[in-house]
Amino acid sequence: MSQAYSPKDIEKKWQDIWDEEKAFRAGEDYNKPKYYALVEFPYPSGQGLHVGHPRPYTALDIIARKKRLQGYNVLYPMGWDAFGLPTENYAIKNKIHPEVVTKNNVAHFKEQLKSLGYSFNWDREVNTTDPEYYKWTQWIFLKMFEKGLAYKTEMPINWCTSCKVGLANEEVVNGVCERCGNEVVRKVKSQWMLKITAYADKLLEGLEEVDYIEKVKTSQRNWIGRSVGAEVDFKIAGKEDSLKIFTTRPDTLFGATYMVISPEHPLVDKYKEEIKNWNEIIAYRETAAKKSDFERTELAKEKTGVMVDGLCAVNPVNGKEIPIWISDYVLMSYGTGAIMAVPAHDERDWDFAKKFGLPIIEVVAGGEVQEKAFTDVATGKLVNSDFLDGLEVAEAKKKIISWLEEKGIGKQKVNYKLRDWVFSRQRYWGEPIPLVKCEKCGYVPIPESELPLMLPKVDSYMPTDNGESPLAAMTDWVNTTCPCCGGKAKRETDTMPQWAGSSWYFLRYTDPHNTKEFASKEALNYWMPVDWYNGGMEHTTLHLLYSRFWHKFLYDLGLVTTKEPYQKRTSHGMILGENGEKMSKSRGNVVNPDDIVAEFGADTLRTYEMFIGAFELSAAWSKEGVKGCRRFLERVWKLQDMVDEKEEGYSKELETKMHQTIKKVSQDFESLKFNTAIAAMMSLVNEFYRLNRVTKGEFKSLLILLNPVAPHMTEEIWQIIGEKERIYQTVWPEYEEEKTIENEVEIAVQVNGKVKATIKVTLEEEQDSVKEKAMQAASVKGAVENKTIVKEIYIKGKIYNIVVK
């Protein structure tokens, strides 16, 4: 009899052996076929690992282990995205240096990950807060600065009132800070920006050539928000100036009955003297400025605005004078900050026109424009539009654009919703921006030889109330000399956002100890692109977009060899609490992976998280479900006692099922269907129990198939049954297609589409013989008797259907 299954005794043992034998080291033999599997590296928070973490980690660990058994040189690395606010806040509260906090958290995380038996390449571990790492983050930033992609500008930014820090648009959720949930207001500040908009088209086009799950592609497309339209100049009546607008519906130009400009539009100031209701305008502008984004969204239903009294615009297509209004439904940050309003065919303009009694002129027939804006572009023909009359919308668009271009008053134009990336943070725990400001030379990069620009030790990590980084208080550090002219200069005191370090970490893994380059050409050439990258949906428009941008920038400099960093991107679903709600301390439904490992073992946790349901969907935790998986592993463990030592290969009675299982498990692992792969193995084990016997060959194949899911236990059994090598050194089993096919199958016999009986037939069986067998079944006979057979459908190996009348 075998020993009882005791994960406690075997899991640590094998983790140590794997470490010692460097079992999962990614090799430097660049002639072997490679496979690069990547999971998003975690932020090492003080709370430690959550049961949500192991889901994606286990999934790609399975892929990595399987690929190794299939002969690939596999890179499956892990590291730490360790800069960030929670660490800094913890440091402030407890007066411990963030570096120390990070060190402790990383140690804890690493221990937890190790206890789960992942086959990470620990010798390639990276940490974004390591100066040897952020040296290259700074280096890449300087490249962007050199190429004009990093610039400083005064602009209204999203300011978190609680974190006292500027946020990127992507970090503002429903008008509140993504991190702390406090209100975000607009504040004009001088900020470093990265010109991600310069890559908008490349980021869009790149999506065509990669294998991302559809919803990720869609979200990125929506976020970039490309729209094609026209830019048109409207002359200001009696002035030299004109008002430039952007529209996606140039075809409706004849229906423009007024114009709206955003409250911040510079034209308002320019004609201050001529505006009769200046006080009213100023008052409106002030109210609009005071509104936070949150309020603006909340109040979005009701339109407000003020007419600019004293200025008029001229509609270029018909020369009519139309009034100009200001309203905060027009944003300065999109398009030109001014629109032509066509109330008949735009809902917002319609609302506005109704409220202020402005004329509504129909120019596309097909709706009741006095009742509701008619926005359909697929049906309807142009009316009241002179030379456009009778055309369909698409034709009219083309015609009017060429007309505008001919007359020199407008042209085709593409706009994006994507904004440039606010790249500075007024915080301590981030990469220092390696620039100095010289009175004479402006912003000057520090020389490459001085990288990394180390984060200096400060007395207090608290951000200052005037919104400056704590680094600003360090006069010794701040005051320096200009690398260019040698004169007096001051260092930039803002730091980079958390997204900086994670924008290129996948490149560093290919060559993590390189001191001369961020990674060698050879390493990049061999390992890139990442073959499979899995991560959370919440990073689709943040990390995933940012890192594609950095990668494409490096590609344009010839520093990386692939256009896209990630060949394939998938996303895992969340693990919810037992009550089906999101796990949180306040709900009291948090499950700690350490407890599960202690009670059931890492292999059980891994198996359970893969068996819990479809990988991409969220799933609720179930302690009973965990027990079921432990039971399955116990059943596999006890198969040791049923092994028939005499037979090596597969038994006759199970040969087909063995080949089928190998096929199913191999395919399901690749397509993220871990739950059905495990179900297939369970089913196979049930079959062994039914027969109360398993051949050695069958058992060994099962162990290898199960190894990626439950590596410790399978490794232990492998040793117990006397195998000399490790299971991780063995080879993934092959199946033969023809052996997966059963020669005798059970098919359903239907009468008028209803199942009446099942019969056993061979795959090649002819219809006559099938019919004969079918008619022997009483239920079939009964259903057919005294009726006329109209039609018979027989599909070999599938179905036999008799249609009667």
Add this chain to the structure above:
RNA sequence: GCCGGUGUGGCGGAAUGGCAGACGCGCCAGACUCAAAAUCUGGUAAUGGCAACAUUGUACGAGUUCAAGUCUCGUCACCGGCACCA
């Protein structure tokens, strides 16, 4: 409002247009046990019937098909994302 996703037993969930409910949980019964737990074996969609069997059944309503959870059209509910983007 727009975009995406989901809807199947008591529960988690399976099903290239071809026997709906694989596999697991729970539950019921049997074996083992003095007993319980653990383990093993069998059963388990609903309704009716002693039964064999019959009927119904994949959110709802139509449709295509010999055959629909799966395809088409429409409706509803829930979840997620975006949202005055001209």
